[in-house]
Amino acid sequence: QSALTQPASVSGSPGQSLTMSCTGTSSDVGGYNYVSWYQQHPGKAPKLMIYDVSNRPSGVSNRFSGSKSGNTASLTISGLQTEDEADYYCASYTSTTTFLVFGGGTKLTVL
Amino acid sequence: QVQLVESGGGVVQPGRSLRLSCAASGFTFSTYGMHWVRQTPGKGLEWVTIISYDGSSKYYADSVKGRFTISRDNSKNTLYLQMNSLRVEDTAMYYCARGGYGDNVLDDWGQGTLVTVSS
Numbered sequence: 001q002s003a004l005t006q007p008a009s010v011s012g013s014p015g016q017s018l019t020m021s022c023t024g025t026s027s028d029v030g031g032y033n034y035v036s037w038y039q040q041h042p043g044k045a046p047k048l049m050i051y052d053v054s055n056r057p058s059g060v061s062n063r064f065s066g067s068k069s070g071n072t073a074s075l076t077i078s079g080l081q082t083e084d085e086a087d088y089y090c091a092s093y094t095s096t097t098t099f100l101v102f103g104g105g106t107k108l109t110v111l
Numbered sequence: 112q113v114q115l116v117e118s119g120g121g122v123v124q125p126g127r128s129l130r131l132s133c134a135a136s137g138f139t140f141s142t143y144g145m146h147w148v149r150q151t152p153g154k155g156l157e158w159v160t161i162i163s164y165d166g167s168s169k170y171y172a173d174s175v176k177g178r179f180t181i182s183r184d185n186s187k188n189t190l191y192l193q194m195n196s197l198r199v200e201d202t203a204m205y206y207c208a209r210g211g212y213g214d215n216v217l218d219d220w221g222q223g224t225l226v227t228v229s230s
Contacts, residue, residue, distance in 0.1 A: 003155070034213070034215045036216050038156070038217070040156075045222055046148075046156065046206070046208075046217070046220055047220070048216065048217060048218045048219075051213070051216040051218070052212065052213070052216070055212070057212070057218060089155065089156050091156075091158070091215075091217070092215075093215040097173065098158070098170055098171065098173060099158070099161050099170035099214075099215070100146070100158040100161065100215055101158060102155065102156045102157060102158055103155075104155045105155040105156065
């Protein structure tokens with residue numbers, strides 16, 4: 001199965017807002033509101049940041065928000081902080097022969 | 112609090128088998144679907160497999176279908192991944208994760224166990 005498409009890297013300055021994308025197909029991102037986003041710092045396990053396109057788990061900062069339009073989902077981080085520097089992965093339920101598919105990941109650099 | 116602890120990783124030759132375990136605590140294990148996700152060193156996440164809360168449904172990534180088998184023992188609060196016919200490309204950190212907020216959402220993760228397939 002093909003991974004969802006994410007930009008390899010994005011960057012921003014502290015305090016800025018930034019949006020990263022996750023593009024799939026009608027069999028995954030576009031067909032269901034089951035997109036989630038994960039943050040991973042080096043050497044650490046991933047952490048859930050957004051689920052079901054736009055829902056935040058308890059404990060996750062409201063600076064993180066998610067949305068979707070057609071086959072593309074987006075994660076927006078407002079008021080960038082240095083600790084936001086990490087890899088971000090999107091994932092989606094898929095109606096293909098498997099169940100879940102991840103994006104290739106986006107490395108966020110906070111300059 | 113939720114705790115997931117993987118074990119069983121190590122170095123294994125191509126073609127051999129290995130079984131990973133994931134010990135769960137801090138939640139009612141028997142009511143959650145569970146996943147295995149892997150990550151090649153320096154690369155991205157790859158979803159591997161899911162098992163439903165009662166073990167009745169299982170799905171696999173195409174890359175492991177027919178070689179890997181997920182199972183669970185709800186009496187022991189433990190998740191397993193039996194990996195057969197291992198290949199060099201199976202080398203990765205293997206994470207177990209809980210399917211919270213719905214089976215498709217991985218809301219808690221273990222710290223991972225490293226599997227190295229090498230001759």
